[in-house]
Amino acid sequence: MKMTINEIKEKLKWITDSEDEFLLACQSDERKGVQLAVKQWNRQQEAKQKLYDRYQRMNQIEEHYATDYSSIAGIDEVGRGPLAGPVVAAAVILDQNKQILGLNDSKKLSITKRMELFKKINEQAIAIGIGVVSAEEIDQYNILEATKIAMNKAVSKLSQQPELLLVDAVQLQSSIPQQTIVKGDLKSNSIAAASIIAKVTRDEMMVEYNKKYPGYGFANNAGYGTKEHLEALKHLGITPIHRRSFSPVKKYI
Numbered sequence: 001m002k003m004t005i006n007e008i009k010e011k012l013k014w015i016t017d018s019e020d021e022f023l024l025a026c027q028s029d030e031r032k033g034v035q036l037a038v039k040q041w042n043r044q045q046e047a048k049q050k051l052y053d054r055y056q057r058m059n060q061i062e063e064h065y066a067t068d069y070s071s072i073a074g075i076d077e078v079g080r081g082p083l084a085g086p087v088v089a090a091a092v093i094l095d096q097n098k099q100i101l102g103l104n105d106s107k108k109l110s111i112t113k114r115m116e117l118f119k120k121i122n123e124q125a126i127a128i129g130i131g132v133v134s135a136e137e138i139d140q141y142n143i144l145e146a147t148k149i150a151m152n153k154a155v156s157k158l159s160q161q162p163e164l165l166l167v168d169a170v171q172l173q174s175s176i177p178q179q180t181i182v183k184g185d186l187k188s189n190s191i192a193a194a195s196i197i198a199k200v201t202r203d204e205m206m207v208e209y210n211k212k213y214p215g216y217g218f219a220n221n222a223g224y225g226t227k228e229h230l231e232a233l234k235h236l237g238i239t240p241i242h243r244r245s246f247s248p249v250k251k252y253i
Helices: 005-012 021-028 032-058 060-066 111-124 135-141 143-156 189-212 227-236
Strands: 072-078 087-093 127-133 164-168 178-181
Touching: 005 021, 005 032, 021 032, 032 060, 032 189, 060 072, 060 164, 060 178, 060 189, 072 143, 072 189, 087 143, 087 189, 111 189, 127 135, 127 143, 127 189, 135 143, 164 189
Parallel strands: 072 164, 164 178
Antiparallel strands: 072 087, 087 127
């Protein structure tokens, strides 16, 4: 008795080998539903291969330095451009024996995918550190210096001292050797992981600030200068988390 199409689809979920006897048998099955299931299997395998290829490509930097450094931390930040809220940095030491497929610049990921990867990074990374610098400190030091402070804080929060820092676009004052990589979140798995940790952390902070300071849309705009946010500045004024040194915030002081 032939298997039903639903039964075939369920069994195909567990097959990874293109030479598997059951898959080959399905390819010979003339039922339209089976042929569609085989095509879907092929598309899924192609998508998985692309993710694997991307992971390998983005892991070349880590592999290059792994001969000299056994512990490498990727560092990135989010929140340099908003009018309100902190700048948040993350440092992540990935386990090179545990591949996390799909890592990318956090801004290029859907919320669902970002949260899925955030969970995986937290489960599988060797160490994660997070550094937060407030709006008040940003006004005091300027955004670039505040970013560097947040990054150094993130490194200091790591449970394991890294031997090398891979930093997205910024040069830090640190006793730890470092390599600055422009657009590092698109080139390094470690930096991409840090980008995801930093963004999810900051976004969650802005959701909480939205409850404390309603009307500005912080849960949706993360503090960036959207139309809703700018209108709220006109009518509600500034909050304690606004960056007073940023235009157009400073005109409402």
